[in-house]
Amino acid sequence: MARPLRLGIAGLGTVGASLARLIVDRTDIYAKRSGRAVEIAAVSARDRSKDRGVDISGFAWFDDPVELAAKADIDVFVELVGGSEGAAPDAVKAALNRGLPVVTANKALLAHHGVSLAKLAQRKNTTILFEAAVAGGIPIIKTLREALRGNAVSRVYGILNGTCNYMLTRMEKEGIAFEDCLKDAQRLGYAEADPTFDIGGFDAAHKLAILTSLAFGCEIDLESVFIEGISAVSNDDIAAAAELGYRIKLLAVAQRTESGIEQRVHPAMIPIASALAQIDGVTNAVAVDSDLLGSILLAGPGAGGKATASAVLSDILDLAAGTSIPTLGVAPASLQPYKRARMRAHEGGYYIRLTVFDRVGAFASIARRMAESAISLDSIVQRRRTGQGDGETTPVVLITHETTEAAVRKALEAVSRDGHLAGEPRMIRIETLD
Amino acid sequence: MARPLRLGIAGLGTVGASLARLIVDRTDIYAKRSGRAVEIAAVSARDRSKDRGVDISGFAWFDDPVELAAKADIDVFVELVGGSEGAAPDAVKAALNRGLPVVTANKALLAHHGVSLAKLAQRKNTTILFEAAVAGGIPIIKTLREALRGNAVSRVYGILNGTCNYMLTRMEKEGIAFEDCLKDAQRLGYAEADPTFDIGGFDAAHKLAILTSLAFGCEIDLESVFIEGISAVSNDDIAAAAELGYRIKLLAVAQRTESGIEQRVHPAMIPIASALAQIDGVTNAVAVDSDLLGSILLAGPGAGGKATASAVLSDILDLAAGTSIPTLGVAPASLQPYKRARMRAHEGGYYIRLTVFDRVGAFASIARRMAESAISLDSIVQRRRTGQGDGETTPVVLITHETTEAAVRKALEAVSRDGHLAGEPRMIRIETLD
Known part of the structure; x- marks a missing residue:
């Protein structure tokens, strides 16, 4: 020896x-x-x-x-x-x-x-x-850098921030409001005194930027990550998601598109019957879509002294065993420049929640704005909630078929201008799995 | 180069x-x-x-x-x-x-x-x-042999046979009977003309024997794997499981116990809200419990030309990159002999389904037999099913608290001897996750 x-x-x-x-x-x-x-x-x-x-x-x-x-x-x-x-x-x-x-x-x-x-x-x-x-004890770096070497990756995505996932899990399971949940998370040590880095999505963005480079063989570009945190996610959104067969998670997604590579961190609706949707509390999960494997999912502890030490040990013992692999999987000269896909070009389904004044023609006006942006609707839920407000407004939830971010933003701006809404419209992206 | x-x-x-x-x-x-x-x-x-x-x-x-x-x-x-x-x-x-x-x-x-x-x-x-x-495109060999090197593993388990998982998924989702499901699986190429190797649990046992060696640093011992296939799983079992918050999967489990290492392949009930329970169709999944990481889960395609080629490529490209690692993770001289834990000593909860003749005292007799084996019951469901038989028998489902395989077998033998049962008692082990 x-x-x-x-x-x-x-x-x-x-x-x-x-x-x-x-x-x-x-x-x-x-x-x-x-x-x-x-x-x-x-x-x-x-x-x-x-x-x-x-x-x-x-x-x-x-x-x-x-x-x-x-x-x-x-x-x-x-x-x-x-x-x-x-x-x-x-x-x-x-x-x-x-x-x-x-x-x-x-x-x-x-x-x-x-x-x-x-x-x-x-x-x-x-x-x-x-x-x-990235993702604490989950061997996602080794998986991307070594196990998937034969594949062309099309998307890497996951739950990369334990604080956010802990909060969203408790908000759903216990119906606790965001602010109360945050206080609990801080008391239990799952959130920092200044929680911005976690709940604002910045921690997940850092991890995503690294995964993007390994998955697509490109340079790291943290500045280009689209970031939207979880602070606007309400218990109403979580309840509406559940009714529609979805669960809300803060997802970090890097995806190859025709115009480049999207990097985005935002709350997303995913099918409630998916394995990813069962990832509760501070657990992390990363999925990779690739041409040979289809989809694989890795889940495990995203933080903690022992889990992180396990990952550090994996690297140290690899070095002891004589492993040698370039830092970012390939020689730096082989890295492609990162080509950004703009968020406005993002394609997908959208959940939209509007608080609409009870007026004749309001709903027709909203439907017209959607049609003007060429957005077709998969489902519409309009329902008076019992015990909510004074009866002058109605919550309306729309689920769109696949459309673009630009179309949704344009439609929502038009709807807002029309004056039928009490408060800002809420929009949450739907992530298609598999 | x-x-x-x-x-x-x-x-x-x-x-x-x-x-x-x-x-x-x-x-x-x-x-x-x-x-x-x-x-x-x-x-x-x-x-x-x-x-x-x-x-x-x-x-x-x-x-x-x-x-x-x-x-x-x-x-x-x-x-x-x-x-x-x-x-x-x-x-x-x-x-x-x-x-x-x-x-x-x-x-x-x-x-x-x-x-x-x-x-x-x-x-x-x-x-x-x-x-x-093992498990096709899922990098479980690399994970056990390299990524978890710092850990002491206590259990490795998973869904290792796509044919069985495909059948159980369809039986649950579509209410199809086992035999019809098998014919479909054969027609679609998910099951062989002689399906014994898959549905009898032997394929999963082969894979488990390999994982056991890597997880516990012991010699491979295929002969010692306890094997029970899925052919006795009925739609009634699946429906009863769902009512109780479980889903039935063919699990392969290797677990360190006080008396040695259990290796077992059998239908198991797992919590329906777990990530593992969402692994549908021909997808495979492997979970590893270890001291530093707690629990990690890997899921992905278990078979197929491209997925298998991806795994073969991972090994080839590792060799090209200069990786060298002993076949079974450590030098053969360092492998421990495999020490078998007998199945009768297995500890866990059990689902028991009995078809009981409607007679005074039958249920009391069953309850007494359970008590004699020191089995305590978590829940009891006795219910006349509409449209079943001539009303002379009643299905009874028992869920036990943690007990031993020996105790359950002894109790069921006694219940059978007492003559209250129409047909053989059914027993399915409950696997505790996390």
């Missing part, structure tokens, strides 16, 4: 501490499984004295992760510092510059600097592995 | 022909993705002249797959001949003896001879890759 693979781990938070404990406790079994022993040679963290359930006194200590990456006597640099600017990219670059492979869980780093870091890695004849950066 | 990786493909049926077309059509993209060109150097099949949609005249031809494996100028031997005896194992051994890596889709070969072939591969410093042997 070769001499042990020596790790330098920067960042000993929940994931890093879990990782360190596992590597110490399972030395023998991991050596058996990857054909080479793995050991920790150096660590870096904010606080040297904190109890992490593992004795770190035998590892070289560095106050500065960049210094660890640049100088420690290691074979692999494990970046668990986080953040797209500052110490994380500096340390990763320092390690790559020495020709060391890097393992990271840092989605922001990849989403912002993935291509330039992949180029640096390539120049130095090394690589960056980042299974933990 | 290194010189091309030269393949010898034995077997040009649906999968082999699909594979050959893909390798010819996508030479450039595959070279980009694996860093090394892949080309076909030699082929073997029954009929040289058959049109397979690909020109094979440029490849060296062998009438005999064993001769191809032994003598062709190749770097990798791809075995798509099939069968656990005869040409397939002979050719695989011939290739391994030359130190050539083997890629195969042959579950029977692995289930029967996996350990001895792994030992031969190890001695010759090469390996066998077999992603296509």
Whole structure:
């Protein structure tokens, strides 16, 4: 057996501490499984004295992760510092510059600097592995980068943010309002004090931008992701969806179209009898449509110290076993430029919920506006809800056949201008599965 | 770039022909993705002249797959001949003896001879890759062998036979009887003329035996798999399951218990709101419970020429990229002997359906027999079905709390002996997910 693979781990938070404990406790079994022993040679963290359930006194200590990456006597640099600017990219670059492979869980780093870091890695004849950066413990990076290599992917999509999925699940199952649900999620640690990054869809967008590159062999383009969060999803929408045979999930979707590649994060209605619709709570799921496989689905824990450590370990043990694969699946020079498909050209079905003043001709006017935009309707539900308001308005739910985003926006602007609506129209995209 | 990786493909049926077309059509993209060109150097099949949609005249031809494996100028031997005896194992051994890596889709070969072939591969410093042997296009071999390397697995289970799942889906959705459903499946090509291998559970058992070895690091032991097929599943069972919040699937389960590792294939009731319960038709799914990840689920096509070719390609392109991993994940010497957990010791909930003669005291007698076996009941449904029989019997459905297989068998034998039953009692195991 070769001499042990020596790790330098920067960042000993929940994931890093879990990782360190596992590597110490399972030395023998991991050596058996990857054909080479793995050991920790150096660590870096904010606080040297904190109890992490593992004795770190035998590892070289560095106050500065960049210094660890640049100088420690290691074979692999494990970046668990986080953040797209500052110490994380500096340390990763320092390690790559020495020709060391890097393992990271840092989605922001990849989403912002993935291509330039992949180029640096390539120049130095090394690589960056980042299974933990997307969907936690689900092996979606390995699946896209290795298992699907024979396929042409047409769409990759999924539930990539546990906070949003937890909230939507509770809103549906318990009928709790968005704001109350958010407070609960914050109290339980599923949402940050400032929840914008999660519920605004930005976290999912970062992960999607990475998946897009792997799925389509193109450059990462975070700026082009269309993002709509879940804060406008109401209990009324969720109830209407259920009646129509749908469930609402925050989906992240990258899809090849005639005009380019769509990247979009938004609440979406999916068939309630689909496997994806059963993905509850903080669980994540990713589906891939491709020409040879049709559709495959992977589901599992999207976050958490142990699940993330499992993904980091998968990368480390791959390196110990001698695996070598370019950062983004192909050599950076082979990556295509990302060609954006505009959201206005998006094609699909739409759920539209209108609150309409009870007036003669209102509904005819709405129907005319839809027809003017060449939108045909699959179903129309107009019903007075008992116990709602003063009876002067009626909720109307429309489900369209396949149409374009531009047509729907145009129709809704016209309907709004006509003055028949109390409040803004609501629109939720319907995602066709399989 | 290194010189091309030269393949010898034995077997040009649906999968082999699909594979050959893909390798010819996508030479450039595959070279980009694996860093090394892949080309076909030699082929073997029954009929040289058959049109397979690909020109094979440029490849060296062998009438005999064993001769191809032994003598062709190749770097990798791809075995798509099939069968656990005869040409397939002979050719695989011939290739391994030359130190050539083997890629195969042959579950029977692995289930029967996996350990001895792994030992031969190890001695010759090469390996066998077999992603296509289990669950078609789902990357479960890669996931178990690589992505979960950091984990201790406690259970691997899933829907591994498309024929059975297709039949159970149609029986439920359309209320078709088993025999009619089987005829349809045969007509549509989803079931063989002799369907025993599929509906008897043997196909799933072969796949399970392979997964067990990878999940638990033990030797393959096909003979120890407990097997019960789907032919006794009735529409009444399916309807009763639905009423109780369950769906019936043929599950293959390998589970670590206190007394060893259970391997079992049988119809099972799973919660109707689970993702696994939504896996319809010929789709396969595999779930893995492990200590770091909790539960992950992979679903996708379990068979078909293109999906299987995708899995074979994944292995070939891994080899082109330089991956090397022992056949069964660890060196054969590190494999533990398989320690069987007896089915009688199996613990779980049970669905029991009895057809009881309408007599005073019959139900009390049944309840007493359950109590004597220390079985506590979660729910009891006794109901006269309209339009069934002459009113002399009543169907009774019992759901037990967790108990043992031995207790249930003992209780049912006693109930049968008491003479209250018209016909044999039915029993279906309930599988707890997550």
